[in-house]
Amino acid sequence: MRTSQPQTIFLKDYRxxxxLVDHVDLRFELFEDGARVHCTLAMRRNPDSDSSDKSLELDGDSLTTLxxxxxxxxxxxxxxxxxxxxxxxxxxxxxxxxxGIVTWIEPQNNTRLEGLYKSSGxxxxxxxxxxxxxxxxxxDRPDVMARFRTRVEADKTRYPILLSNGNDVEKGDLADGRHFVTWEDPFPKPCYLFALVAGDLVEKRDSFKTMSARDIDLRMYVEPRNAEKCDHAMDSLKRAMRWDEEVYGREYDLDIFMIVAVDDFNMGAMENKGLNIFNSSCVLASQETATDMAFQRIESIVAHEYFHNWSGNRVTCRDWFQLSLKEGFTVFRDSCFSADVGSPTVKRIEDATMLRTAQFAEDxxxxxxxxxxxxYMEITNFYTLTIYEKGSEVVGMIHTLLGADLFRKGSDLYFERHDGQAVTTDDFVRAxxxxxxxxxSQFRLWYExxxxxxxxxxxxxxxxxxxYRLTIDQSIPDTPGQTNKKPQxxxxAIGLLSADGQPLPLKLTADDAEAPMDCVLELTDASHTFEFHGLSERPVPSLLRGFSAPVRVFYPWTxxxxxxxxxxxxxxFNRWDAGQRLAVDVINSLVSxxxxxxDAGLVEAYRSLLADSSLDQALVAKMLQLPSEAYLIELADQPNVPAIHRARERVLEHLARSLRDELLACYHRNTLSGPYEVTPEAVARRSLRNTALAWLLHVDDEEGRTLAISQFNESDNMTDRMGALRALVNSGYEKEQxxxxxxxxxxxxxDPQVVEQWFAVQSGSSRTGGLxxxxxLMEHSAFDWKNPNKIRSVIGVFAGQNLPAFHAEDGAGYQFLAEQVRKLDDSNPQIAARLVSPLTRWRKFAPVHGDQMKSALETIRDKSGLSRDVYEVVHKSLAGQ
Known part of the structure; x- marks a missing residue:
């Protein structure tokens, strides 16, 4: 439904x-020109409702015929x-x-990719x-939970695989070459967890034995061309299932767990009960086609969706205001899983980088x-970093405050108390x-x-x-609709170091006999002063260790x-953070x-880093990455994007020229032999090697050029091949590029997933990715306006990563984005609304850019028939509400 004035929905109005619906019986007749949906609902009046209205109102959207x-x-x-x-x-x-309701719908014409639609046949x-x-x-609301029985009927030749939630209980042939499969889900669920897939797919099978010795049938369904890309996701699934049993005591409950890969998908993946549907880019991988980062991302997303089986499905959210109840908790769970199977420090760095660059900007x-x-006006606009990533940090802080044992005790109580229920964040905290x-009680302010x-x-x-006295003052800036906020x-977490780098005991009183070398201080007032006793010298403070809270810290470090x-x-984490702060300070000095x-000190710091073989090489790989332009822009007040870009480029070029010999040595030292592995050590070494290569190509080093060409032509894995391609694309060697x-x-x-990488490496390059x-790229035959991944890899990467081009002085980048949003709004409003985001911060920039960004937003605002999704983002951005 399109409207110029969408309704605002308030939490305070919840009823x-x-x-209630006790049981849903569905029968889908699937045809090439549409689908007939037979739905029978066993309903009863809710005894907890005070409504005496005899009428019944049901939700519908874009249904062709009743x-x-x-x-x-x-x-x-x-x-x-x-x-x-x-x-x-x-x-x-x-x-x-x-x-009983019978509707006719047209999935083949559904470009919004919501509800039932067709993707790749x-x-x-x-x-x-x-x-x-x-x-x-x-x-259609999450607090209406029912048991579903679903029968799917379709042409057997075109759609030999028919899937839905739960366990398959009946199947057979029908007239005219058609067949059916009936699925029954014994657990009550909200309708948002319903899933259906019908297609000509390859089935990959495995099994998992639970802690109670039950055998679970694991199935993956992919298009035939992707049959060899399933092993990593299947292995990740089994690791996640075992981890959830060992860490949370949660065992899988159905007989079958299924994953389906879909090319056209608005999100990354979806945790539908027993039938997870994944964006192909988030589940398919082989060493020839996927980078190390993709392998790690797939492992994390597979775990995330599986963990939802308990934190989201068995216990779900009462209303969409409680979305972080399932998403924040599950992101925390998948982050801990990734830390356990990989490098905990690197995982923490990656999470903090996302928060400080993007979520803080959202805040x-x-x-x-x-x-x-x-x-909210449109709930799809609230699948945000605040809900997911900050929500995860909030759960993580509870874990820090309680400790692992009490947190596990709390999660056990939460699952036992609320199994089969739709609940709130307050129920989680209360458990x-x-x-x-x-x-x-005060901690709840993080949710409010x-x-x-x-x-x-x-x-x-x-x-x-x-x-040694440490005084910490806390404040929270005003945000739309909220001022004069209470202390949280x-x-x-802190530590203190002596002049020779040794940890010092943290004696909070003179009588402390066994003081720890680090501790977690709890801030509850607007200002706190802590005293540390028994010190013979002024210490160097190590503040917010492990990024123990999603906050900004201001301290006058030299x-x-x-x-x-x-x-x-x-x-x-703080070792990496110190390097980031040092690089930020040097870059900002060149901006102004x-x-x-x-600063020669920065060069020597990196020289020492490259020479220190005793360090965790995964940490070194992260420390060698300069702060991104996006992060530098976020730190600045009215950022001068071209000046920030030039200053960062100048520092990078100076480092690359000054450390040429060390970079070449690093490159050769980290060359791997033997079979490809996605272990923390191997990933770290490839990352170090490709960072060194990128730095050398950035200054058009001839030996680096030769190495890049050789690596591109001879690599047996996509990480190194893409590393070489990216280095060449960002070099001055146009012919080789x-x-x-x-x-x-x-x-x-x-291969669509690899072509998306090819698009992204070009659209994200400040040297080649101009308008x-x-x-x-948008005129290329491989670009598809109906595919969200293609849109994200070109338009999204351009606006989100290629900042010098996007923030061009003439404002052409802003108008370009506005044009694409207007066009996409007619076919896929969800993706259109997400693309608007870079324009919404127009007030942050100096008038020369801010006015142009505002003008681009106004162009979108004035489009006739603007969707609710885009309307909310644009109007709130222009109104500042």
């Missing part, structure tokens, strides 16, 4: 549903109900009844958040909202309180207040008394202190003073 309605088997006349585009209202119903569904109403009329923008929002005995807390740290040392409960922490801090030289791009496409043109190149 329990007037009617063919019939019946009550307890009796067909209803048209006067007994009202059929509007988005609602079906029955004027009077009894307290308990069976409602197969039928598939996406029902979260409100897609089920695009299939049939239904009380500071016009769409800022609490982890539990108070209102943690009841299991631990801790009062988390938006914005990123800012901690200002001051210190002083009383040499005579041997006391913040776990603040460059000498940051260099010291880079070399000596035993906390790997173009005549200043690059064009040849490599042509050769790469020629080899991989028939002319972007238009060229």
């Amino acid at each position: 329990v549903p007037a009617f 063919e019939s309605v019946s009550l307890d088997g009796n067909p209803l006349e048209g006067s007994a109900y009202e059929d509007r585009d988005d609602k079906l209202t029955l004027h009077e119903v009894p307290d308990q009844f069976n409602l 197969m039928f598939c569904t996406q029902c979260e958040a409100e897609g089920f109403r695009c299939i049939t009329y239904f009380p 500071a923008g016009p769409m800022a909202h609490p982890v539990r929002p108070e209102s 943690m309180e009841d299991a631990s005995g801790r009062d988390l 207040q938006s914005g990123t807390p800012e901690l200002t740290v001051r210190d002083e040392f009383d040499d005579a008394a041997g006391i 409960h913040i776990p603040f 460059r000498e202190q940051l260099t010291f922490l880079m070399s000596h801090d035993p906390d790997g 003073s173009t005549g200043e030289n690059v 064009e040849q490599a791009l042509a050769d790469f496409y020629r080899q991989w043109k028939d 002319r190149k972007i238009h060229e």
Whole structure:
């Protein structure tokens, strides 16, 4: 439904549903020109509802034809109900009844990719958040949970595989070459977890034995061309199943667990009960076609969707305001899993980088909202980094405050208390309180207040008394609709180091006999002063170790202190953070003073880093990556994007020239022999090697050019091949660059996921990815406006990563994005709304850019028939609400 004034929905208006659904019986007749959906609902009045209204209202959206309605088997006349585009209202119903509805829909014309649609010749569904109403009329809300039985009928030749939720209980042949399979899900679920797939797919099977010795049938379904890309995802699934048993005591409950790969998908993946549907890019991998980063991402996403079986499916959210109940908790679970199977420090760095670059920006923008929002117009706009990543950090802080044992006790209580229920974030926190005995009343503000807390740290040392005093002030900036915020409960992990780099005991009183070398301070007031006793020298503070809370920390570190922490801090995260802060300080000094030289201390810090073979090489690989332009822009007040780009480029070029010999040695030292492995050590070495190569090509080093060409032509894995291609694309070697791009496409043109990487490496390059190149890529035969991955790999990467081109002085990048959003809004509003994001921060920039960004937003605003999805983002951005 399109409207110029979409309705705002408020948490305060929540009411329990007037009617409940006990059982849903579905029969799908699938044809080439559409699908007929027979739906029978066993319904009853909700005893907890205070509504006395005799009418029943069901949700619908874009349903082509309502063919019939019946009550307890009796067909209803048209006067007994009202059929509007988005609602079906029955004027009077009894307290308990069976409602029959038959609808005709056209999945082949569904470009929104919500509800039931066709992708690459197969039928598939996406029902979260409100897609089920695009299939049939239904009380489409997460607190209406029912048991589903689904029969799928289709042509046996075209669609030999017919899937839905639960266990397959019946199958057989029908007339005219058709067949059917019936699926039954014994567990009640909201309709957003419904799934259906029908297609000509290859089945890959494996099995898993649970801790109670049950055998689970594991199945993956992919297109025939992807049959050899399933092993990694299957292995990841089995690791996740075992981890969830060992860490949370959660065992899988059905007899079958299925994963399907789909090319056209708005999201990354979907946790539908027993039948997870994945974006192909998030599940398919081989060493020839996927990078190390893709392998790790797939492992994390497979784990995430599996973990949802308990944190999201068996216990789900009462309403969409509680979305982080399932997403924040599950992101925390998958982050811990990834840390356990990989490098914990690197995983923490990656999570913090995402937060500090993108989520903090969301907190500071016009769409800022609490982890539990108070209102929304279009729920799909709230699948945000705040809900997911900040929500995960909130759960992580509870884990820090309670400790692992009490947190596990709390999660056990939560699952046992609420199994089969739709609940709230408050229910989750209450379970943690009841299991631990801790009062988390103030901590709940993390769910209620938006914005990123800012901690200002001051210190002083009383040499005579041997006391070091640390004063921490907290504040939270105003955000749309929220001012004068209360202090939050913040776990603040710290350590102190001596002049020779040794950890110092943290004696909070003079009488502490066994003081720890690090501790977590709990901040609850606007200001705290902590005293550390028994010190013979002024220490160097190591603050917010492990990124113990999603906050900004302001402390007047000197460059000498940051260099010291880079070399000596035993906390790997803070060692990396010190390097980032040092590089930020050097780059920013060049932004404001173009005549200043690059600090020689930065060069020596990186030289020491490259020479230190005792360090975790995975950490070294991360420390060698300069702060991104996106992060530098986020840190700046009215950022000058061209100046930031030039300053960062200048530092990178100076480092590459100064450290040429060390970079070549690093490249050769990290050359691997033997079979390809995705182990932390192997991933770290490839990352180091490709970073060194990229730096050498950035200054057009001839030996680097030769190495890049050789690596591109001879590599047996996509990580090294793409590393070489990216280095060439970002170099000045145009002839070699064009040849490599042509050769790469020629080899991989028939693999959509690899072509998406080929698109992204060009659109994200500040050297080659100008608007002319972007238009060229959009006109390429492999680009497809109907495929979200192709759109993201060209338009999304351009606007989100190629910042010098996007923020061009003439504003052409902004108008280009506005044009694409307007076009896409007619076919896929979800993706269109997500693409708008870079324009929403227009107030952050100086008027020369801000006014142009605002003008681009106004161009989108003035489009006729703007979708609810885009309307909300654009109007809030322009209004600053």
